[in-house]
Structures are given as C-alpha cells and as structure tokens.
Amino acid sequence: MSSNIEIKRICQFCEQEFIARTTVTKYCSLKCSSRAYKARTRNIKIEKSNKETHRTQNEHIEKIKAKEFLTVRDVSNLLGCSIRTVYRLIENGTIKAVNLAERLTRIKRSELNKVMEQPRNEPKKKADPIPFHIKDGYTLTEIEDKFGISESGLKYLIKKNNIPKVKNGRYAYVPKKVIDELLT
Numbered sequence: 001m002s003s004n005i006e007i008k009r010i011c012q013f014c015e016q017e018f019i020a021r022t023t024v025t026k027y028c029s030l031k032c033s034s035r036a037y038k039a040r041t042r043n044i045k046i047e048k049s050n051k052e053t054h055r056t057q058n059e060h061i062e063k064i065k066a067k068e069f070l071t072v073r074d075v076s077n078l079l080g081c082s083i084r085t086v087y088r089l090i091e092n093g094t095i096k097a098v099n100l101a102e103r104l105t106r107i108k109r110s111e112l113n114k115v116m117e118q119p120r121n122e123p124k125k126k127a128d129p130i131p132f133h134i135k136d137g138y139t140l141t142e143i144e145d146k147f148g149i150s151e152s153g154l155k156y157l158i159k160k161n162n163i164p165k166v167k168n169g170r171y172a173y174v175p176k177k178v179i180d181e182l183l184t
C-alpha cells in the first residue's frame, strides 16, 4: 500500500491534520493508532457489560412477571417508575394494594394488570363540548340566588351530573336548560 503519495488527512484519534502516505491511513502516528485500538477494545467491553446488565434486568423482570404477589419495588421495576410513585398510586387508589403489616405491602398481580390494561392517556371523561352560548347560561351565583341552593350543593350537583361549564372571565356559566330541568 505504500507509495509516495501525500494526502492531507485528519487523524481519527487526535483529530490533527497529518500527511498520510497511503489512502487507508487513519491515524497520524503509531501512538494514535494504538490508543484508538485501546479505545475500541474498551468500548466493546463496555458494550458487552451493558448488554449483560440489560439481560440481567430482563431476567429480573421476567421473574417479577411470574409472581402472584408483588412488592412495591417489583411494581416500580415493572412500571419503570420510582418506589415513591408506586406508593402515591396506592394512596390515590390507582393501584389496589394489601397492607399485610407495616412495611409489608403487597400488590396482587391481577390488580396491577387491571391498572395496566386501562386505556392509556384516555382523557378523563371530558364534558361534552356543548358549547352553549353564555346568554343561555346561568352564573353559579345566579343559580344560588334563584334556587336557593348553597355553593357547595351546587358544585356537587354540577359534578355529579357532569354539567358542562363555560368560563367567561371570572364567571363560570352552566346551561340554563339543564339547571332548570334539575332544579324545578
């Protein structure tokens, strides 16, 4: 391969310009060539180790998947979230758990499956977009005055019946028609 050609090249290791004598020369010097070789070997080793870690993790997950009763840590591994998050999901009732004793929380596999089978990111029962005109709506205060209902009672009623609300400035409007039907 040797020839008397001179080609300007950039060393692939130190990134300095050098004059190459062959078209396939990649490095400016033996030093760079051997350093590059070492780096390559190291990368291969790292990759191998990463793969190994990944395999172990997968095996671990498979083991968890076979369990009927899961620990909080198992669930966090399965869901790929923190232990704290799992506790929060348990607290807010998303995941049903059994508290056998202090620090002995178990989650039934089937319960977790139920949670995981729930459609993802489905918007929480959005109120139907009945975009009624606010002139066809009451403000909450109007309803309270007209029907003698308390603020909390009204809020409960709106929530329970999933009554659409339209906000306009500081006021929230709900459709007169629905309210009249419900309260008269």
Ligand SMILES: [Zn+2]
Residues within 6 Å of the ligand: 011, 012, 013, 014, 015, 016, 027, 028, 029, 032
């Ligand atoms: Zn070099």
